[in-house]
Amino acid sequence: MNQMTHPYASERTMPDPDACWDAFLRRDRGVDGQFVGVVLTTGIYCKPSCAARHPKRENMIFLPDPAAARAAGFRACLRCRPDEVGRDRLAVEAAKALIAGAETPPSLDEVAAHAGYAPHHFHRLFKRETGMTPAAYARALRAERLKAALGEENSVTEAIYEAGYNAPSRAYADAERHLGMTPSAWKNGGAGVAIRHALVPTSLGPALVAATEKGLCRISFDEDEADLRRYFPKAELLPADARLDALAKQVSALVDDPAAGADLPVDVRGTAFQQAIWAALCAIPPGETRSYGEIVAAIGKPGAVRAAGTACGDNNLAVLIPCHRVLRSDGGMGGYAYGIERKRALLEREKER
Numbered sequence: 001m002n003q004m005t006h007p008y009a010s011e012r013t014m015p016d017p018d019a020c021w022d023a024f025l026r027r028d029r030g031v032d033g034q035f036v037g038v039v040l041t042t043g044i045y046c047k048p049s050c051a052a053r054h055p056k057r058e059n060m061i062f063l064p065d066p067a068a069a070r071a072a073g074f075r076a077c078l079r080c081r082p083d084e085v086g087r088d089r090l091a092v093e094a095a096k097a098l099i100a101g102a103e104t105p106p107s108l109d110e111v112a113a114h115a116g117y118a119p120h121h122f123h124r125l126f127k128r129e130t131g132m133t134p135a136a137y138a139r140a141l142r143a144e145r146l147k148a149a150l151g152e153e154n155s156v157t158e159a160i161y162e163a164g165y166n167a168p169s170r171a172y173a174d175a176e177r178h179l180g181m182t183p184s185a186w187k188n189g190g191a192g193v194a195i196r197h198a199l200v201p202t203s204l205g206p207a208l209v210a211a212t213e214k215g216l217c218r219i220s221f222d223e224d225e226a227d228l229r230r231y232f233p234k235a236e237l238l239p240a241d242a243r244l245d246a247l248a249k250q251v252s253a254l255v256d257d258p259a260a261g262a263d264l265p266v267d268v269r270g271t272a273f274q275q276a277i278w279a280a281l282c283a284i285p286p287g288e289t290r291s292y293g294e295i296v297a298a299i300g301k302p303g304a305v306r307a308a309g310t311a312c313g314d315n316n317l318a319v320l321i322p323c324h325r326v327l328r329s330d331g332g333m334g335g336y337a338y339g340i341e342r343k344r345a346l347l348e349r350e351k352e353r
């Protein structure tokens with residue numbers, strides 16, 4: 001709520017009576033808390049949005065705040081509760097701070113409890129003050145961050161939302177993480193980069209897990225060191241150390257429960273287009289699927305279906321970047337780099353959650 005846009009903002013101690021009266025006639029919630037109106041015939045003061053019938057103009061005066069009205073001997077309206085406006089504003093501010101500071105957006109129940117209100121009441125209150133529900137506010141915040149991470153690709157984020165993605169927060173957090181990656185010098189086949197790797201047993205067969213010191217650079221099935229050498233011909237390939245082992249365990253757990261998500265460091269390079277596709281993949285909620293057509297619509301490039309397929313195929317991080325959530329537009333399973341059975345299994349596991 002930007003108070004500076006209201007004509008009353010600079011006149012807090014002396015509201016312009018005509019503007020105040022107009023605000024009462026409009027029942028303008030936007031200026032609640034900036035002044036109160038006193039009905040002289042009843043001795044009761046109200047906030048501008050009060051639903052009560054308006055008195056005659058000559059029977060109403062305006063004061064800067066409830067304290068001034070009380071000091072003059074007037075009583076607060078029981079219907080619009082003008083004394084609570086400040087408290088409501090503070091509660092909404094507190095909730096906004098809670099949402100902004102949270103790794104994953106808190107639930108409505110959590111936000112309401114934090115603010116000291118019943119959930120449904122707080123939902124209404126929050127929407128009234130901000131114009132958005134708490135969930136929409138959290139999404140908007142994340143969109144802003146995603147946008148910043150995407151740099152020049154601003155339209156990508158907006159398009160993801162416009163396309164009707166309603167992913168749980170973690171999906172956006174994942175997208176953010178992938179977009180915020182700081183790639184190693186992958187040009188020249190990984191020259192000057194050390195990659196540790198291991199084959200880790202998973203419930204879908206052995207997975208190759210490889211990472212630089214910055215993060216995971218390859219997760220795949222049915223591959224080994226020779227394949228890794230093909231992807232990174234000039235990198236220095238090293239055996240696993242304790243850190244890689246720990247990452248590999250987390251990858252194995254992710255295969256068991258792909259819906260659980262994982263906060264794993266990544267180190268993959270992609271063009272802006274590839275990154276946009278990968279972000280759109282990460283924004284698909286676990287347990288749901290999208291078509292390539294929906295993916296490219298989501299990033300604002302509706303003609304790029306074939307390129308999107310290629311970008312999915314270029315995904316270096318199986319399961320973690322969930323290209324298994326893309327189906328053919330007719331609902332068919334479509335392809336998967338590591339076999340249709342694995343794709344089916346991953347999707348079934350997510351659905352069971």
Ligand SMILES: [Zn+2]
Pocket residue numbers: 045046047050051052077078079080081
């Ligand atoms: Zn009232």
